[in-house]
Amino acid sequence: MELRRQLKEMIITELKLVNVTPDDISDDGPLFGADSALGLDSLDAVELVVLLQKKFGVEVGDRNTATAAFASINSLAEFVSQKNARA
Amino acid sequence: MNGPKKAPRYGHRAGHRIFRWVILHFGVGPAYAVLVPVIGYYVLFRPSAVRAAAPYIRRRFSGRGRWGRLRLTYCHYYQFGLCLVDQAAAGLLGSESLRIEFPDAEVLRRLSDEGRGLVFITSHVGIWQRAISVLGFMGRTVYLHLRRDAASESMGLAAFGKPGPRIVSPDDFLGGIPELSSALAHGNIVAVMGDRGFGSATCARVGFLGDDAPFPLLPYHLALTTNSDIVVFLTSRIGRMRIRLRADVIRMTPDCRVLDKEEARMRLLRCYAGLLEDHLREHPLMWFNFFDFWAG
Numbered sequence: 001m002e003l004r005r006q007l008k009e010m011i012i013t014e015l016k017l018v019n020v021t022p023d024d025i026s027d028d029g030p031l032f033g034a035d036s037a038l039g040l041d042s043l044d045a046v047e048l049v050v051l052l053q054k055k056f057g058v059e060v061g062d063r064n065t066a067t068a069a070f071a072s073i074n075s076l077a078e079f080v081s082q083k084n085a086r087a
Numbered sequence: 088m089n090g091p092k093k094a095p096r097y098g099h100r101a102g103h104r105i106f107r108w109v110i111l112h113f114g115v116g117p118a119y120a121v122l123v124p125v126i127g128y129y130v131l132f133r134p135s136a137v138r139a140a141a142p143y144i145r146r147r148f149s150g151r152g153r154w155g156r157l158r159l160t161y162c163h164y165y166q167f168g169l170c171l172v173d174q175a176a177a178g179l180l181g182s183e184s185l186r187i188e189f190p191d192a193e194v195l196r197r198l199s200d201e202g203r204g205l206v207f208i209t210s211h212v213g214i215w216q217r218a219i220s221v222l223g224f225m226g227r228t229v230y231l232h233l234r235r236d237a238a239s240e241s242m243g244l245a246a247f248g249k250p251g252p253r254i255v256s257p258d259d260f261l262g263g264i265p266e267l268s269s270a271l272a273h274g275n276i277v278a279v280m281g282d283r284g285f286g287s288a289t290c291a292r293v294g295f296l297g298d299d300a301p302f303p304l305l306p307y308h309l310a311l312t313t314n315s316d317i318v319v320f321l322t323s324r325i326g327r328m329r330i331r332l333r334a335d336v337i338r339m340t341p342d343c344r345v346l347d348k349e350e351a352r353m354r355l356l357r358c359y360a361g362l363l364e365d366h367l368r369e370h371p372l373m374w375f376n377f378f379d380f381w382a383g
Contacts, residue, residue: 032261043289043308045261049268050312059269063255066265 003077014051015044027073045070058083107175115176115328122168130161139377140164146296146381147371159372166372170214170324177217177328184328185217191334192224195318198336199225204271204315208281208306210363211375213322214330219278221332223252230255230270232263232279232305252278257285264305271313279306281319281359282376290383291353295360296367301383307355311348314339317355319362323370335362 008022011031017038030036032045040048048070049060058080060066069079102125109118129136140160144151148159177185198205207222209215222229229252253270255263262285267277284290284303292299310317317337325331337358346354367374 041289042262042264043304045264046268046305046308046312049265050272053269053272059272060265061269063259063263063266067260070261070265 003080004073007073007076007080010051010055011038011040011048015040015047025073029072031070031072031076052080056080056084103175106172107179110172110176110179115172118172118176119169119327122165122172126161126164126168129164130157136160136164136377142379142381143296143374143376146298147367149297163372166324167375167377170373170375173324173328173330174214174217177214182217182220185214186329187218187221188325188329188331189221189334191332192221194336195225195334198316198318199227199276202274204274204313205276205318206271206306206310206315207276207278207318207320208359209278209320210280210282212363212366212370212373213324215322218320218322218330218332219252222276222278225276227274227276228253228270229276229278230267232257232267232277232285234258234285257288262288262305264309267309268313271309271315277309277315278320279303279309281306282363282374282380291356293353293357293360295364295381298381300360300381302356302360304352304356306359307352308348310337310339310355311351317359319359321363321366323366323373333366 004027005022008025011017011025012020012022020038025038031038032040032042045066049066052058052060060069060079065079069076106118106121109121137157137160140163141156144156144159144163148156151159173185207219209219219229219231231252232255235254235256255266255270257263259266267279270277281302284301284305288303288305290301290303292301294300295302306317309315316339319335319337321333321335323331323333337355363374
């Protein structure tokens with residue numbers, strides 16, 4: 001399955017988003033913040049960090065990495081791809 | 088539900104410099120004496136100070152009349168002043184000048200040896216800033232969730248020893264939470280405030296001193312998601328330059344993982360609120376949230 005779709009399905013299932021399908025999540029829209037259509041908050045960020053480690057084996061160690069990776073689905077997919085490519 | 092508002096700040100730079108000068112030249116005793124008229128001024132001539140303490144005083148000491156509550160307000164601010172003087176003295180005279188009683192140290196040492204992440208929940212009680220510096224003995228990296236200006240102003244960061252703590256600011260992206268989560272996943276220690284959220288922190292209301300009050304959910308969510316144990320870390324000033332630390336451990340047992348996460352969070356939060364209430368039963372003038380904690 002394409003990585004972006006995998007990430008979307010993970011977010012929907014694990015963060016228990018109701019009435020949301022992968023097609024509803026924009027690839028370049030913000031994941032967090034007031035402008036996000038998903039309504040994710042900081043507690044969801046805790047989950048996402050742990051999920052990325054468990055399911056993709058990647059770590060979000062510092063604030064600069066987090067800021068870049070969590071900007072959108074596109075940036076998250078790029079982050080996961082780059083980390084796995086180096087591994 | 089968002090976190091409570093910021094507490095008001097009292098005093099000004101000149102006043103702080105006077106206290107530092109007195110401590111350096113005459114010691115803490117005379118500094119305590121200077122507090123007497125200073126606190127009197129605030130209680131008698133600054134109605135905002137009395138209003139700020141009133142929500143707690145009214146609940147903790149219910150049934151007292153107006154003059155009784157005013158006297159208690161004075162005592163409350165005086166205790167706060169004593170803690171500030173001792174904290175300043177520890178910074179000026181050296182951290183070894185502050186005697187710390189820590190009967191639970193061995194329990195924490197054994198817990199630390201297990202190598203799992205630990206969420207230390209701190210509170211605005213006693214000389215909490217200096218108390219956190221004790222965590223340096225655990226030999227693991229401590230991540231402090233607080234604003235960088237507060238950290239540099241009031242924390243005895245040098246008392247941690249090497250390598251010092253890492254400050255993760257709630258003003259960082261997503262409140263610094265990605266960094267905190269990652270720290271716990273690597274078996275480090277994260278210290279988070281339990282009795283005051285930052286900015287738009289997600290909170291929940293539980294009973295506290297007779298009424299529902301908002302507490303931040305972050306510590307419990309961090310612990311549950313990363314399978315880290317919780318340590319409720321409370322302090323009290325027990326005399327001149329003496330503090331006692333209390334650490335109550337809440338283990339992440341299999342029962343926690345069976346529960347719905349929201350239910351598990353609330354149980355942990357109620358546990359914390361109960362421990363804090365117990366602590367304040369024993370040290371009623373040692374909690375320093377000078378605003379209406381129950382609003383929000």
